Amino acid sequence: MEGLQSMRDCGASWGRSFLGFALLALGTAGCGIIPDKGLRSPASDVVVNGFNFGPRIRYGAYPTSILGTPWAGEKLGTHGYYFRPSEKNGIAYTCQGGHIDIMHVRIAADWTAYLAGKSYKHIMKGGDHFSYKLLVDRSRNHLYLSYPENWKSLSKDQQSVIAREVALALGPYLTFTMVTWHEIMTWYGFNCIGLPTEYASAFSWEDSYSNLLGVRLGSQALQDTERPYNEAMKLVLDEEMARLGVRPAKVSKQVSESVYGSWYTGRVSMFVDLRRRNFDIGLDDGQITPTLLPDVPGCEGARPISYPVPTLEALAKHGFSARIEIEPREWEKNRVLRIVHPDKKGKRIIPEEHIPTIMAQIRKEAEARFGAEMVADPEP
Secondary structure: OOOOOOOOHHHHHHHOOOHHHHHHHHHHHHOOOOOOHHHHOEHHHHHHHOOOOOOOOOOOOOOOOOOOOOEOOOOOOOOOOOOOOOOOOOEEEEOOOEEEEHHHHHHHHHHHHHHHHHHHHHHHOOOOEEEEOOOOOOOEEEEEEEOOOOHHHOOHHHHHHHHHHHHHHHHHHHHHHHHHHHHHHHHOOOOOOOOOOOHHHOOEOOHHHHHHHHHHHHHHHOOOOOOEHHHHHHHHHHHHHHHHOEOOHHHHHHHHHOOEOOOEEOOOHHHOEEOOEOOOOOOOOOEEOOOOOOOOOOOOOOOOOOEEOOOOHHHHHOOOEEEEEEEOOOOOHHHHHHHHOOOOOOOOEOHHHHHHHHHHHHHHHHHHHHOHHHHOOOOO
16 A cells, blocks of 8 residues: 655645545554554664555645744654654754755655665566555656666575665655655646645745655664664654754744745745745755755854765666656646657656756746746755
């Protein structure tokens, strides 16, 4: 069962409807009623064991001081792949990472772990294709694998070692590509519930950095040979937030309020006009630099900490190759497809080939609407 999980506005709407029952069912799994070997053994075993279910639904937020925005600080509780009441979420501000949507971090981390396990399973079975999708999106992602010529001559133990390393590269790469595509479709009008509320969330200034942070932390948690996944995630999240210089929740809100009127307007989510965007997804230098806000108390002289985006170098090392294709199914799909398939013949997106062109078009549109200053990439 693939993930019951959401990106920002979609999550809140689904969560109030029929998915409430499904979420409750998966929540009982997290409480131990349905044992999940992936959560009981060390996190490093998740790649081999996988999880019983895909990532659960979570609710994201705007990094804006509007009605209902949850704010987070130093205490984030224990991570819960399934439902865990002690888990704390919201928008946090860090001196060297800017605003961070903790929910996006957890979403990306869990998908990284889930897709690493899914990849390992398919590799060990000799499969050359599988697909996956965010529940709230209609697009389906496809992975096509090519194996090294000597693969079948290797022992199962040899295959397992290589498959694990390859899976640990695929998990973060597939996840980051998938959540970036979600932002692209949101920019071009995709609304999971049909209401005009989500355009403001596309590439908001904390989005891609929060996603990438989650991908990194999920990968780090999978290296833990002692703690179960949820505990490993708590540890790496707390450590990295401290390294980034997390500020108290009240400061996070104050910082957001300080750019009201210039970076965004509106006090209710449906009427937010978010102008400041961050379109940095690592295309130029292979890393993402966060958007820092000016004059934050306690952050004097802070410099941004950039993170490298995932790569597939580990695959080439072992003679594997991968091809990812995105099959758009949203009503708005033609607005994106025509950017890279002007002849109207192409029906799929090849991220490595097409996303740079699409992002260049999005940046052009954003500059025309908001001005170059509002879409300029942060300085490393």
